[in-house]
Amino acid sequence: MSQDIQALLWSYGYVGACVAAGESSLRLGLSRELARKIIHVSVGFWIFGTLWLFQNPALAVVPSLTAAVANWIIHRKRLLKSVETEPDNLGTVWFALAFSALVWLAWDKPVAAAGGVMAMTVGDALAALVGTRLGRHPYETLGGERKSLEGSLAMLAGTFVAVLATLTWLPGLAPDMPKVPLAALCAVVATCAEALGTRGRDNLFVPLAAGAVLYLVPPSHAAGLGLGAVIAVFIGVVSWLRGSLSPSGVLGAILIGTPVLGLAGAVGASALLAFFISSSALSKAFRARKAGVEEEYAKTGTRDLGQALANGGVAALAAVLLAVTGDERYALAMLGALVAANADTWATELGVLSRSPPRLVTTLRQVPAGTSGAVSGAGLMASTAGAAFVAVVAALAGARWTLLPWLVLAGVVGSLFDSFLGATVQDVRWCDACGRETERRVHRCGRAARPLRGFSWLGNDTVNVLATAAGALLAFWA
């Protein structure tokens, strides 16, 4: 008990000294931003003092909870004093709460608490410093903030180094835990949490997400997930710079790529890459030729988070279920989802080039090219080829060749199911000005398109999820 009292005194003394150091550096002429960073970083390092000095977790969280309350009062007072001052976010309050939560929840695994706080302390500070000075490739976050690729890469590198150092020097990690892949996975997850850019709440998400990785990932999957995450980041960023993915699409590539590349072995990795590379290449190759027709579809050449999750989410879920249950049928479900996604993408990209007008899948009457739910001979051939392409690549990587016909069937049925939903329940609209059908809410002419058929909540992304789920189910029972 007396040691905990001493630890409390040390905590308040240390934090007081950090604030004093920040204040005096402000007087010495440093910018407010830099002074705040000095306080933020030096206080963050107190996680090591906290874990080392305290014996009772209930008392160990007292200083950071005090800081949360104090920061909240400071924040409120500033808001009351003047409406003119920038309505500062609650970042410092969230950070103190995350610090407390990590100390409390990971008391039995201190390395997770320390790694989580270090991700925030070192990584986030680097992201802000580098981003504001060297940012050349800006992007808008889902939370509506402006960040830059350079800032996010600095966060990635800084978090990796800080977490690796923590894992190396702090005891408590399982001996068979590979440190470098685990630090890499932690860095990718923390960087994604920061890149959401949600007005200060990333100060809560970043440390908790990084801590959760260190606390939860089992030794058997750490190496695969770490490598998968790094490859997914690389592919995602390159695709963004080449125009195949939007910035939020990079997040989607990481969310899908990490589990599929990291948990489903060579078969999962090659099937995902076959899908991603072939569909990106097709969109790019035919973009100019089919301009006009393609614009009636909600999906365009540059894919965003929703489209990435709609096409790959079912496969990613199956990869996670495969790892958790060890049931090999989930590997088939993952392949079924990927062949269906590829069959549908190839059919969409190549089917619109068909010379003869397509027919509606339900009534078989002729409709203009670009109509939702339209199928054509060329489209069917393209979807069969798309499914076969992924299935053959998976077989070359080690999947059973006897699965091939089942996977092709699952892909084509999934793609036809997509067309069927497009012709029946999908939200399809009509532009009065142009007299054309469209999947877009605002037509390319700029006018709002009125509902024509289907449910307004059942957009293209939902249809893709259902179509890949149909492919996954068929393959699961194969």
Ligand SMILES: [Zn+2]
């Ligand atoms: Zn129009």
